[in-house]
Amino acid sequence: MAPGDVYALCASGEDVLMEVADRNNREGIKGWLNPGRYGWERVSYWLQRLTGVGLLAYFVGHIYETSSLTQGPDAWAAMLELTQTPMGHLILLLVIGMSTYHSANGIRLIFTHGGKGLGKPGRPDYPYDAVSLNYRQKSGIWIALILAAAAMLYGASVLFGGE
Amino acid sequence: MIDLIIEKIEKMEKKHQKKETVRSSVVLKVYRANRRARESAHYDSIEVPVERWTTVLDALLYAKAYKDSSIGIRYSCRMASCGSCGMKINGIPRLACYTKVSELEGSTITVEPLTNFPHMRDLVTDFSQFFAHHRDVQPYIQNEEADIKDKAKLSEFMQTPEDLDKFLQFSYCIKCGLCYSACPTVATDTKFPGPQALSQAYRYFIDNRDAGGKERINIVDDRHGIWRCHFAGSCSSVCPKGVDPALGIQLLRGHLLGFSKNEKKVADLQERLKKD
Numbered sequence: 298m299a300p301g302d303v304y305a306l307c308a309s310g311e312d313v314l315m316e317v318a319d320r321n322n323r324e325g326i327k328g329w330l331n332p333g334r335y336g337w338e339r340v341s342y343w344l345q346r347l348t349g350v351g352l353l354a355y356f357v358g359h360i361y362e363t364s365s366l367t368q369g370p371d372a373w374a375a376m377l378e379l380t381q382t383p384m385g386h387l388i389l390l391l392v393i394g395m396s397t398y399h400s401a402n403g404i405r406l407i408f409t410h411g412g413k414g415l416g417k418p419g420r421p422d423y424p425y426d427a428v429s430l431n432y433r434q435k436s437g438i439w440i441a442l443i444l445a446a447a448a449m450l451y452g453a454s455v456l457f458g459g460e
Numbered sequence: 461m462i463d464l465i466i467e468k469i470e471k472m473e474k475k476h477q478k479k480e481t482v483r484s485s486v487v488l489k490v491y492r493a494n495r496r497a498r499e500s501a502h503y504d505s506i507e508v509p510v511e512r513w514t515t516v517l518d519a520l521l522y523a524k525a526y527k528d529s530s531i532g533i534r535y536s537c538r539m540a541s542c543g544s545c546g547m548k549i550n551g552i553p554r555l556a557c558y559t560k561v562s563e564l565e566g567s568t569i570t571v572e573p574l575t576n577f578p579h580m581r582d583l584v585t586d587f588s589q590f591f592a593h594h595r596d597v598q599p600y601i602q603n604e605e606a607d608i609k610d611k612a613k614l615s616e617f618m619q620t621p622e623d624l625d626k627f628l629q630f631s632y633c634i635k636c637g638l639c640y641s642a643c644p645t646v647a648t649d650t651k652f653p654g655p656q657a658l659s660q661a662y663r664y665f666i667d668n669r670d671a672g673g674k675e676r677i678n679i680v681d682d683r684h685g686i687w688r689c690h691f692a693g694s695c696s697s698v699c700p701k702g703v704d705p706a707l708g709i710q711l712l713r714g715h716l717l718g719f720s721k722n723e724k725k726v727a728d729l730q731e732r733l734k735k736d
Contacts, residue, residue: 325647328575336693338691358495407708411717412720418708420631429707434693
């Protein structure tokens with residue numbers, strides 16, 4: 298009997314090795330796709346992860362950008378010029394949206410992770426709506442989304458408004 | 461009085477009435493795979509007649525009885541009590557006996573085994589890892605007072621209805637594994653105990669008859685433990701019994717972070733102060 302093998306009792310009473318098709322069958326990162334099937338909380342989870350990864354990428358890029366200062370004023374000016382393009386502005390706009398959403402939703406999550414704003418356990422009754430997925434959580438997600446959209450709109454007016 | 465109650469129930473039913481589609485037949489797209497028989501994964505489409513009240517399990521059992529007897533399904537009670545018939549129905553983990561065909565959209569219903577569980581055959585998955593996580597959190601009352609080995613009489617534990625309400629909903633868990641299948645953390649971390657085990661840890665932690673809270677906390681307070689939950693809420697949205705595992709996990713984490721006061725500790729301190 299190898300470790301990890303799965304045995305099951307068959308009708309005749311003897312142990313039968315179940316040769317499983319896939320010992321793991323984990324959904325993996327592809328399970329994060331199509332977040333809409335589980336409701337707004339899953340969408341918020343997905344966006345929080347996505348914006349987190351996006352902000353990390355921006356952070357690395359930002360360090361690279363500012364490190365050009367060590368190569369003198371000309372290198373810094375050349376780097377700045379690169380960001381003063383429509384594509385550079387679009388990336389900045391995304392960063393504004395990502396950071397606003399990540400912060401606002403993060404504040405909501407700090408409270409929920411401490412058990413606040415979730416409601417109290419009680420006696421479940423049909424149709425068994427979960428108290429933790431309440432209007433306060435949904436409002437928090439919407440507020441984060443609206444704030445991110447507003448910040449992006451303001452950012453677009455500044456970046457693309459021109460003089 | 462009775463009229464008022466009936467009116468209230470009718471209002472509630474209307475509010476929660478799901479959109480139903482009446483059809484005379486549906487096509488079941490059944491996931492088939494059996495490694496033992498060297499059979500690769502594929503889907504079989506089987507047309508079955510349905511009524512308004514036909515559940516997905518009824519439809520599958522009809523297909524098994526009259527179309528293809530080799531379909532592998534696990535089921536038992538047919539009334540959402542045993543938690544055996546969990547499967548992915550149209551991409552979402554649900555109990556087949558608790559899902560009516562008329563509630564689902566489209567004339568094709570895709571049934572697949574639960575993800576995040578090792579697959580065995582067709583719609584059957586292996587629950588040993590899931591149960592091992594459940595056992596790991598010590599899901600039983602730990603209290604020396606309850607040990608009857610050295611006592612002639614078993615002492616009685618008093619509990620108020622308020623004390624009961626704190627854990628009752630978590631004790632309704634039927635271990636169907638739907639939450640485990642829906643959890644995005646379980647999908648990427650095999651060591652994560654999952655929503656079911658963590659909510660059971662809270663169920664016993666908050667029970668005022670239990671004295672094993674500290675040990676249980678040490679088990680879940682791990683790099684792959686409770687801190688890996690990011691409150692995606694999918695476990696609670698798929699739970700067929702209203703257990704709301706996400707709530708239990710966040711409340712337990714609230715105790716760990718010191719957001720919530722531990723009433724047992726407060727009671728202990730008060731007891732000690734009285735003695736002093």
